[in-house]
Amino acid sequence: MALKIGDKAPLFKLYSDEQKEVGLADFTGGHLVVLFFPLAFTGVCTEELCTMRDSLAEYNRLKSSVVAISVDSVFTLGRFKAAHELNFPLLSDFNKEVSRQYGALYDTFVMGMEGVSKRAAFVIDEEGVVRYAEVLESAGDQPDYSAIKETLAGLQ
Secondary structure, three states: OOOOOOOEOOOOEEEEOOOOEEEHHHHOOOEEEEEEOOOOOOHHHHHHHHHHHHOHHHHHHOOEEEEEEEOOOHHHHHHHHHHHOOOOOEEEOOOOHHHHHOOOEOOEOHHHOEOOEOOEEEEEOOOOEEEEEEEOOOOOOOOOHHHHHHHHHHOO
16 A cells, blocks of 8 residues: 555665665655656656756755665666766665555566566655655656655745
């Protein structure tokens, strides 16, 4: 079941594209945009993360950080980040625990693949409370960036 606005965000610790442990607690004192994406090196995922890369300064002005989570390995995420010069952490949920906790995991994705992250976006405030939640059923859709920014602006 997906998280809802007002829920306490589940704590997590995952390994980043730099093979360092990163957790929700590392972002206390600020707002955090948590993106889930199905698979590195796919068209819509690349477009989504490059959109975030290109507008990261705007998110930073809204006193927020961004992380993106998929079930890809840290090695794949490292190459993906380098190939597209992404400027925020990519976290590996290889064991699918965090995607499941956030309600952002397909039972079955395309071509019979099981356990792939859904495209989803969450805004978590400095208290660890979910202030925006969007879980998309279609991997071809992108998050509502305007609604994410509007939510962040309202937290200022």
